Amino acid sequence: MVSTEETEDITLINFRQLTDKLNLEQNVCTQAWNSYQQIRPKFDLEGDELHWLGCAIFVACRNTTTPTIGQSVLEGNCISLTSLLRHSNLSLMQFFNKIKRWAEMTKMNEEFHKKIETLQSKVAVAFNIFQKYSPIFKEIFNPFTDTDSKQHRNRRQRPPPCTTMQLFDFCWLLFITSKSEDDSYSKDLVMSHHLLHACCDLVFQNAFFDERKDLLNPNFPCLPREWSNPGYIVPEEAPCIISSFYKEDVKDAIYVKKYKFPDIIRGLFEKRILQGNSADFTGLLNPAVFDSNYNALKKRYETHLLNKGDFDERILLAEYRRQKKLKEQASLAEHPDSAHSLEGSRQAPVTPLTGRRFLGPKRISDTNSSIAHNIMSLQNLVANRAPNPSEELCTIFKHCKIDPAESIRNIFSQLQRKYCEKSSQLSDINTTEVNHRALLALKLVYKFLEHILKSERKRNPDISFLMQKDSFFNSLYACSLEIVEYSHNTHNSLREFPWVLSALELTVYDFVKVIEITIRSDDQLPRYIIKHLSWVEEHILETLMWDENSALWRAITQSGEDIPKFEDIALPGYMKYGSTQNDIKPAVNNTSADSPGPSATETFQSPNVNTNSANVISSQVKKNLFPTIKPGQSVLQNSKPTHLMVTDEDATPSPVPDAKPKKGGSLCIIFRKFYNLAGVRMDHLCSKLGITAMDLQCKIWTVFEYSVRYTDLMRNRHLDQLLMCAVYVICKVTGKTYQFTDIMKQYREQPQANSDIYRSVLIKEDATPNRSDLIQFYNKVYVTKIQEFALKFSNQTTNLHLSPLPVVKPLIASPKTEIQKNIFIKPYDSPTKAFNTGRVMHYCFNRSTSEDLRDINNTINTNGKRLLENYDTDLISKRPTNKKVAALIEERKIQTMDTE
Structure with missing residues (x-):
């Protein structure tokens, strides 16, 4: 039981804490506390007492005045209503309900009641106007770019141009500040609406005259048709956008724009709150004055809040961002693969399940994924590089049988021309920007080429074979250009991958060969680039290369063989076998599950090359595995260093089976990557589902491999679709109680997961492709081609050879x-x-x-x-x-x- 004295002490402590947070003067505190003390014994103050204390403070502030040095009077006693609500834990609805009751209990005069009604009306108008503001802004301007993390710059560097998100805040601040200059706008919804359009029109004109094509939406109907054309000359008069937002009553809006609004803006210029051209109100967005204009407006508006005690309408911006973030998180939960392209955000791209071994240690700067940061990282990457071969690269060229420098230069020049032509057709960036990006790509491709060739010469001094492969240089340039385009990404879906390949008229089959080679060539690549390239590689392997028009099918035909088995192309130590009777379990080396890094020469060689390198590696492994060790003798006592590999089940060496000659060439390397990717995703899915038995996993893998090799189920479909079906069919024939919904639920936890994968699956290829969900695909298509093979696994006594699984190991730290x-x-x-x-x-x-x-x-x-x-x-x-x-x-x- 708490005594009355203790309750009063707690209340007084809460009151003092509240007034300290609000930094109130003593006379205001005394008046508020006395008022609260008088009311509490007479009425039942339901709910949180802090709410009622807040009401007492609000009334005390409105009933006292504070003269300033200029002899003007601050009605609000230097307190922000927003701060009062925040520290009192009051919502707006709670505040208006309780302040009206407080006014009745304290018998406030009619004038105070009118002030409350006026304040409530202002808040209602503000909320209503802001709901209209967002769609208006989005119609005029481009999608938002992130400004949460501004780049540090020293005093000598010029401030960067404002982004659309900064412009969004600036335009709203200009509106609410203009509204506070003339109180009649705050109470009238129609007049506020006219004023909002006048502010948007002014900001539009500033962006128009500054030729800010990065800000203005090229599809906005008020823009001239020639706006996006290179060399467009801006006229002396900007288009008026007011009429485009009104079907009728446009005259009043035009009147506000021409006669009322200019007086407000002129006053802000005269008070030196705004800087720019005071004659026509342009230059507001100039990088040299934009920040000062924003800060001056902010200061002016805050003074108004302290003077009048009004509601801070900037809070609507914060609420908008909060709601927007919640929507993005909900969208990301449903569409994880779209994290890098959500409008208004520039989150770091989701890390794919593969390729993580290349990421290296995380740095503080890696958490910043703004476009400005990415562009700066890209510029640092090519710092001190020229758009031509370095001296060291020229030396490498000269050591070739035929100097390829001129041929390579011609290839890159031709690709640049294609890029510039395709970019001009999009008309989303000007010619200067196109040329700038092309230059960055050229610098980058020569840097990558130098690093790759230096590495190649360490393996084989003669690189003449690689120098004859135009597909290598085409793909390397495309990879460099994709990095540049992604770094400059302004959320323009037209330039998203694989637009670069389409612009350069290249195939995904050749492009996928160069991605890992590029990543391995430069250990200074930023994480966002590595993540994006890893995502691109996965996207190609999972679906793009399986398109019916893909060059993959021609490569398979030219090889004269079927799609290879994983067992035939896996490197030693990258397979693990099931526990069936005729299978053995070899030692597994502790390496990453990603495919080993072949050289560029190996990757671009003919698709049907066989190699005995596996035998050499295998014999070397066995040589090191079984030294002569006497009982009790330490391995350290041998004259040569010895390594032992142990299995997961015991600590004794296990024999490695004789490895067959491995198939090599570009086709096999690509399929090795494909199987590795499938293995990682299957392991993740099985782990989430609790399918840990090795023989069950091997059965799933064997069915999946069969569906890839002996059916056309992968044509125009997705790796994840066949993988989920393989899991389900084995669970069904072996009596496991897993439903498709269970599998889909766990699949959604994978970073690349997308609901379209299981909601829109190709059923039948007609003139108009027939698509349905994954269950319909399983019943109508998958079962007809897999059932006979899958039923073999239902009989536990059947002795079947199970395909070995790809090794999936946790990532390890950096090399030596x-x-x-x-x-x-x-x-x-x-x-x-x-x-x-x-x-x-x-x-x-x-x-x-x-x-x-x-x-x-x-x-x-x-x-x-x-x-x-x-x-x-x-x-x-x-x-x-x-x-x-x-x-x-x-x-x-x-x-x-x-x-x-």
């Missing part, structure tokens, strides 16, 4: 890193040569003795301190010698947990 002199940390992937010449110490779990570990421990801790068993990042960061260890640990956390 020196943390102290001659002390290295390196993720174990495959048997390799020693780090350095001289004595190398190794420790193998369950094989080496404790003395071996003690020797390593003593070597590292030369100062006598023991190596921390549990590497706590905070502790390590305090030890200078172990900062690299801390960085590696943090990097590993990011790589394994990154789901953006």
Whole structure:
């Protein structure tokens, strides 16, 4: 039971905290508290007492005046109604209900009641007008670009031009400030509507005269037809947009624009609140004055709020962003793959399930995904690069049998011309911008080319074969151009991938070969580029290359063979077998599940090349796997460093089966990537569904592989569609109680998931393609081609050979890193040569003795301190010698947990 005295003490404490937050003067606090003390014993104040305290403070503020230095009077006693509501936990509806009751209880005069009614009317008008403002703005101007994270710039750098989101805020601020200059607009909905259009018209004129084609919607009907044409000359008079928003009564709106509104704007110029051309009110958006104009309007409006105690209409902007964010989150939950193209946002692209090993450690700057940040990152990437070969690249060319420099230059020039021609047809950016992007792409492609060829020469000094492949140079240029276009993305769906390939008249089959090569060529690529290229690669592999007109089908025909099995093209250590009677389970090396990185020469060679490299690798693995070790002997006692690979089930070496000669060539490399992608997604799906049995997973994989190789189900369809069907059909024939809805629910958690994948599946290819949902596809199409094969897995006694699964392993940290002199940390992937010449110490779990570990421990801790068993990042960061260890640990956390 709480006593009355204790209750009063708590109330007084709450009141004082509230007045402190509002920074009220003592006389206002005294008046508000006395009023509250008088009312509380007489009436039952229901609800939160903080609400009633807020009402008492509001009345006290409106009943007191504060003279300023200029002898004017502030009616609101320097308090913002918005701040009062926020700190009192009051909504607007609650406030108006309770303040009216408070006015009745305290017997306020008629004038106060009218002020409350006027304030409520202003709020209603503001809400009504803002609902009209957003669609009006979107009709005039381009979709929003993000401005939440402004780029830091020093004083010498010029301020960047305003974006559409900044313009959205500026136009609304100009409107509410103009409205506050003449109180008659705040009470009249029609007059406010006219004033809003006048403000939009003024902002439109400023953007028009400044030729801000990045701001103005090219489809806005008031723009001249020639607006988007290169070389368009802006006339002396801008179009009037007022009439386009009125079917009737346009005269009043024109009158406000021509006679009332100019007086308000002229007054703001005279008071030096606005800067620009005071004669025709232009120049407001000039980068040199835009920020000062915005800040001056903001200050002017805040003074009005403190003076009048009015509702802060800027809160509608914050509410708009909040609602917009909720809609985007809901859309993202339904369409995760559209995260990089949502209107009004520029979120970092979702990280695909594959390609994460290339991301590297996350930096603070990686959280900023604004267009301005991406453009700056791109410019840093090509800093000090020229749009032609460097001296080092020219030297590489000269070492070829035939110098390819001129041929390559011609290829890039031809591609540039195609790009410029196709860009001019879109008319979304001017010629200057087109040329600028083409120049950036040329700088970037020469940089990538130099890095790739340097790497190629380390593998094979003779790169003449690659220099004869025009498809390599075409694809590399397209990749560079795609990076440039994506970095400058203004949410124009016309330029989204695969527009670049269409503009350059290239195929996805050739383009997909160069993506990983490009990523691996430059370890300085920003994360947003790596994520986007990984998404592009997945998008090609999952659906684009399976289009009926794809060059993939011609490549398969030319190879003279069927689509290869995963087992025939997988590299050693990248397969794991089921536990059926005739299958064995080989050792699995601890590598990433993404496909290994072939050289550019291997990737662009003929599609039907066979290679015995697998045998060489396999024999080398077996040579390192089975050294002569006596019982009790440490592996470290051998003269040569030895690595042991262990299975997941025990700690003993497992034999590796003799590897057959692996098929090679570009076609097999592409299918290796395809199977790796399918394996990662299947593993993720099975994990979410709780399908952990290896034999069940192998059955799903075997059915999926069969559907790809022996049916035409992938033609014009999507990888995920066949994968979900394979999961369902095996669950059905083996008696597992999973429904399609269960599978779809878990599928939606994958970063690439899209509801269209299971809602719109090709059923029958006619003149007009017949499409339906995934269940209808399963019943009408899938079952007819898979049923006979799938039923073989229903009999548990049937001895079937199951296809091996692709290895899916957690991501690991970066390659070998020196943390102290001659002390290295390196993720174990495959048997390799020693780090350095001289004595190398190794420790193998369950094989080496404790003395071996003690020797390593003593070597590292030369100062006598023991190596921390549990590497706590905070502790390590305090030890200078172990900062690299801390960085590696943090990097590993990011790589394994990154789901953006």
